[in-house]
Amino acid sequence: MVAEPDIAAVAQAIGEPARAAMLLQLMDGDAHSARALATVAGVAPSTASTHLRRLCDAGLVVVTDAGRQRLHRLAGAEVAQLVEALAALAPPRLPARLQPDPPSGPLLRARACYGHLAGQLGIDLAVLLRKDDVVDELAPGETGVVRTFDHPLLAALGITELRGTGPAVRACLDWSHGTAHIAGVLGTTLLTALLDEGWVRRRPGGRALRVTEAGRRRLGEHGIG
Template sequence: MPGEPDIASVAQAIGEPARAAMLLQLMDGAAHSARALATVAGIAPSTASSHLRRLRDAGLVRATYAGRQRLHRLAGPEVAQLVEALAAFAPPRLPERLQPDPPTGPLLRARACYGHVGGQLGVDIAALLRKDGVIDDLAPGESGTVRTFDQPLLAALGIAALPDSHPGVRACLDWSHGTVHLAGALGAALFAALLDDGWVRRRPGGRALRITEPGRRRFTELGIG
């Protein structure tokens, strides 16, 4: 019979400031080189390799190759859920040298959260879709289905269906606002459409997103923000 899970081993892998900074950067959903993650963490690239090995051994990060370059990303959405949940309980900020983004402003307004939109923008979108009956009122971590695509924001972004994947929608706890934004297939579709249509842009270097002027106008027209 298996014993109790060894959560201490996972906590020890996360519980080092440089590794925590790397995991937060990887929450943008992209793949990063060890050198890029070393810069984020404020450490030498040679040191970053041992930290990344520790994260891989804990099952939190996986490595792939693009040509000869080794790239790292989170091992899966369950790791993103873990990091976001920890962030909700964590003190307000990392030490200054480990800050991947400004502590206020853009990061809190809109950010990438492993393939979906977090921050105030993500929270506002979730609230609008609940109000319009697109999704149910879900608690953090709960999953559900999309009840209708007949809604102005979804129509404006050309979202009329979702891939046959589970979950259709998941409520992700937003650490910066204490409520939920949307993950799952719907969250991914919204994020992709917002980027493709130019309503938001990725800011260089961190997870923060920039709401463009056309995007700001469209959000205002749709009752967001």
């Protein structure tokens, strides 16, 4: 007899504000120390360690030793998909009229989503590449292929092939706009190229990204404002 999965155990691990805040920070795809995550969650480092142990025990976070530091990251892409799906269902912490622009505005415009690009910029790129038949229209969670690399945007970013494991393209539900952006190896390659070319920069202390002046000009050349 096969037992039903214990989704309550995972929900209980996530369902605490400090742990949820840590998971959202880890959605940037980087590894973070317990002290850094404590700051994000607004708790003491000793309390953060307890929360992180709970997340590790639930299989949501993994920890590695880096010299004298212990660094934490999401356990895998499936955890990122879970967090993004929950974010799409979750209400804002404040009424929309009270949402402060500095933290929320940049996140809505462009942010890292576990190694790929999300927010309005991520959606705009997905729309362009779908319109020009580089990728297919996919429902959130579906996977596909890159049909061609012969596209002006990919050429401008120096993308001629994909290197990495996993699906070439995966449609990831964007919680902030209710539609899909591009994940998978192509999504990771796009964000890496945008950062390498200086079209976007990481904002300190979070997942939000800033489009540079050069980025606005170069993206505008491809019809992305």
